[in-house]
Amino acid sequence: DSGVTQTPKHLITATGQRVTLRCSPRSGDLSVYWYQQSLDQGLQFLIQYYNGEERAKGNILERFSAQQFPDLHSELNLSSLELGDSALYFCASSAGTSGGQETQYFGPGTRLLVL
Amino acid sequence: AQTVTQSQPEMSVQEAETVTLSCTYDTSESDYYLFWYKQPPSRQMILVIRQEAYKQQNATENRFSVNFQKAAKSFSLKISDSQLGDAAMYFCAYRSSQGGNKLVFGAGTILRVKS
Numbered sequence: 077d078s079g080v081t082q083t084p085k086h087l088i089t090a091t092g093q094r095v096t097l098r099c100s101p102r103s104g105d106l107s108v109y110w111y112q113q114s115l116d117q118g119l120q121f122l123i124q125y126y127n128g129e130e131r132a133k134g135n136i137l138e139r140f141s142a143q144q145f146p147d148l149h150s151e152l153n154l155s156s157l158e159l160g161d162s163a164l165y166f167c168a169s170s171a172g173t174s175g176g177q178e179t180q181y182f183g184p185g186t187r188l189l190v191l
Numbered sequence: 192a193q194t195v196t197q198s199q200p201e202m203s204v205q206e207a208e209t210v211t212l213s214c215t216y217d218t219s220e221s222d223y224y225l226f227w228y229k230q231p232p233s234r235q236m237i238l239v240i241r242q243e244a245y246k247q248q249n250a251t252e253n254r255f256s257v258n259f260q261k262a263a264k265s266f267s268l269k270i271s272d273s274q275l276g277d278a279a280m281y282f283c284a285y286r287s288s289q290g291g292n293k294l295v296f297g298a299g300t301i302l303r304v305k306s
Contacts, residue, residue: 078235078237109292109294111294118298118299119282119299120296124292124293132293168236168294170292178224178286178292179241180292180294182228182236182237184233187234
């Protein structure tokens with residue numbers, strides 16, 4: 077158990093809908109990362125937050141947005157869902173912003189299926 | 192942009208034998224971090240081992256060790272005394288020491304362990 081929690085574990089929805097994925101980082105970690113794992117794109121970095129502020133952006137679609145709240149949990153919002161958004165979405169957390177002993181610990185993932 | 196290449200889509204090893212998974216990466220940076228993550232059928236991403244580029248000594252974690260060749264930009268994972276529980280997808284990942292902590296992943300290698 078990495079200490080990172082994600083809810084829900086599974087999500088089935090229809091095209092055009094909007095969903096919210098939730099992540100709670102390990103106790104004491106300030107950084108949260110979101111990754112998408114799909115068959116055709118592999119594992120891709122989406123976005124990073126540090127202590128409530130966006131720090132880095134990857135291949136995140138405009139239909140997707142994220143935020144980190146004062147209690148440090150994070151939510152990833154996916155809207156106008158398409159079939160191609162079906163994937164496993166991981167949240168990871170680490171202690172701070174950069175360098176040194178930064179190791180990312182992954183949550184169990186949320187499996188999203190868009191029908 | 193950095194890229195990570197895992198040229199072996201699938202590998203097999205006999206229980207108790209040794210196997211080496213290959214990883215190469217492309218970067219112009221001199222300071223960075225490399226990781227191997229394991230993803231078993233449960234889909235959980237588990238950190239196996241990490242290597243700092245400034246360290247010449249190869250990292251070791253119990254039965255897992257790496258062969259880090261900085262000049263060749265190669266970072267292979269050796270698993271000794273393979274066990275059935277080692278069967279999983281293994282991902283090689285790169286993290287820059289600058290500009291955020293995003294992980295860049297390779298495509299992964301499926302490791303099968305035969306009894």
